[in-house]
Amino acid sequence: MTVPFSTNLVQPLEEFLAALLAIDRFAARQILTRYSEQSDAFHMIEQLIAPALEQIGAQWEQGDLSLAQVYMSGRICEELVDALLPPARLQRISQPPMALAVLEDYHLLGKRMVYSSLRASGYEVQDFGRMDVATLVMKVCEERIAVLLISVLMLPSALRIGEVRRQLKLLGQTPKIIVGGAPFRFDEELWREVGADAMGKTAIDAVVQTARLLKAMP
Amino acid sequence: MTTAPLTSLQRVLITLGHQEPDRVPLFLLVTLHGAQELGLTIKDYFSRAEYVVEGQLRMARKYHNDCLYAFFYAALEIEAWGGEVIFVEDGPPNASQPFIHTSAQIRTLQPPVIAETPCLQRVLETIRQLHARSQGTTPIIGVVMAPFSLPVMQMGFEAYLDLMHEEPELFALLMQINEDFCVAWANAQLAAGATAICYFNPVASTTIVSREQFLRLDYPISTRVCARIKGPVAFHFASGRCLPLLAEVAQTGAVAVGVSTLEDLATLKQAVAGKVSLLGNLNGITMRHWSDAQAETTVKTAIAAAGPGGGFILADNHGEIPFQVPEATLLAIAEAVQRWGTYPLHWTDREP
Known part of the structure; x- marks a missing residue:
């Protein structure tokens, strides 16, 4: 059984961020694979992917990152989440249209x-x-x-x-x-x-x- | 003994030499407003060189503008490459669907032949007439899209970023094709009578790419382009951020740099004082709602930040003032420059 990992996430988040900013799909996937043993897909999205994208967005807002880095990071995360949660899978967030x-x-x-x-x-x-x-x-x-x-x-x-x-x-x-x-x-x-x-x-x-x-x- | 007042060209040349002229030059980069001036639709206005010439001359007189702007619209180059342009009633004509659908098309891409392209010839005719009618008193600004920025309209931003990151060979080929066209187009405008070229390169800004990418992907191209253009070049980031790039921009040989309202003008001035002049950085989007008092305060703030010592031309930060900005606001800006931009700027010592 997988459990939400509320343990120290600073290191994986930093590693994941670095992989995204280097546009290194392979490294980003490896980090998620490593931590998928400790958590389910939703908690990985909530605690790793979304915070990484938020940090990247905030850094672009401050002028510290480029749009190209934001775009490529989003693309990589989308691919990773599609693998974790295929489109239309029931586990995706329930929402109005x-x-x-x-x-x-x-x-x-x-x-x-x-x-x-x-x-x-x-x-x-x-x-x-x-x-x-x-x-x-x-x-x-x-x-x-x-x-x-x-x-x-x-x-x-x-x-x-x-x-x-x-x-x-x-x-x-x-x-x-x-x-x-x-x-x-x-x-x-x-x-x-x-x-x-x-x-x-x-x-x-x-x-x-x-x-x-x-x-x-x- | 009285001395003749400076012409706009003299005023601009003095500030570009990092000296203080009689007042801060104003480049009110109005394009679409010319249509209003002549009572024409935007599409009709840009259909004949004579209309643009008349519009520019009238607006230069009305707003005490220190340049004549031979810029039609950004998508004009796409029209020249065979792409479609969509006209709207209240804004700049926009590039339609990209004409490069797959990166493989780059291998057979042919640039426009300037002499055989009606929309480019219309711009050259505009410059020739402006040159004849202004008699060397007012700088005429020609415009080119940088090789590194044009692909956003040629192939779409997303496909271009993918090309940049994933297909270096085709990226390099596209840059080479664009570079040759950019240089030829700039030099054709100079030969027609343009005084200087505004080199629009928003993709090179740190808003869009990292400094590392700028240095690796754009800087060598822009350096070559600036050297090959046979006249002064203003490097314009079209409201993108550029502070971390200014040392390199100075090395390209550009005489001025168009800067964003998203960055502090005084900091920008400090970074390039004596090396490159600044052009900017009024916010054209918020300008739509400015009262006369706001226009005056904003102009004063910009002049206080970058005016002392010369090396500063007041302009908007994007290189084109939105059609929605009312004439009264443009007049208020022009009036504020006359009032607060006269050198020496002693008032800046008295105000915090």
Whole structure:
């Protein structure tokens, strides 16, 4: 029987972080394999993978790490979690329907990073890809999405999130909307201006905000 | 005896020489606002060189701008490579789907022939007309995308990061193709009458890659490109962070560096004083909501941080002011530069 390892995790976390930052998939997998004997998949995600991604996100936020390192770390963790918890396996976090989209821009990296981070944290999320306002509103209604994450790069696209919110409201839909992307990093009030419920400063911060909003849901 | 007032070009050259001119130069990097100025849609505005020339000249007069900006939009180079550009009513035209779908395509990639590419010719014609009409009084800024940054639009950011990390041979080939085009495009703009080239390289910023990656992957390319461009180069990180890279940027031969609002301007100035001039670092996104008082305070703060001793041009931090910034705010910024940017900056000694 495996047990949660609440024992000293400082060393494995540091080793895991170092492997991720060196973009060393093999070393990262080895560390998880070594500790999988002491813990189950969820505790490894909670105590090793998620904290590592949080530290990487925080260090990017402070300017100490690059986006390339954040992106590659997320990709590696997503692969590892997919191996630990195959998609749609019941052990993944139970949640209302969630979706992720890029609004209008053709820059998809931010969405990809959030997708990796959500999956690396055990969530299932539908990837709507790139959409315009009308298509996104329609899709959210069809799929009865409860949490909608929207990534943008350009300011005009960010401002159109307000239109998404308005149209959804007219249709009686009130999903929680979490936004992210460059314009929100340069104007910390912009997410309120467009009627979002939260803003993720980094990919892993989007996961933190998702968890917070899910917890507050009735 | 009275002396003639400095022209914008003289003002800029003095500050680039790390001396104090009559006032801090202002590069209000307005592009899309030219369409408003002429009552045109953004798509129509960029369809003819004459429109952009008229827009730039009117805005230079209105805002006491110290440059004429021959930048159309970043996706123009993608248009030149055969990619699609999408126009919107309230923002810069955006690159559509990447035109490199698989990394193997890089092996047969052909750069645009400048003389045969209408959108590039439109920019060159704009520069020629600006040069003729400004008569050497105002610097004309041409623009190129750096070889290291262009692939974000050529193949998509995710595929590019994968290429960078996993396919070094094809990465090197793409860099070589892009480098040759970048140099040719920059030199064509200089030959048409551009005074200097703004070399946009956001991917090289430490926001996107680590310093180690910058040194290994971009620095040798940027050093060669800056040496091959036959005129002054401003190395612009398009609002990305660059403080840890400034010593190397100075070594590329760049005369100025475009810096981010995410970094402290005084610290940046301290790091490069006397070596490279700073261009920046007003936040264009928050600028949409600035009151006149906020515009004045922000301009004052920037001038106090980087103005003393010259080597500073006030500009936004991204290289393009958003369309949503109202004319009244641009006027307030221009007015604040006139008021607080006049040398000597004795007022900075009196204020904390």
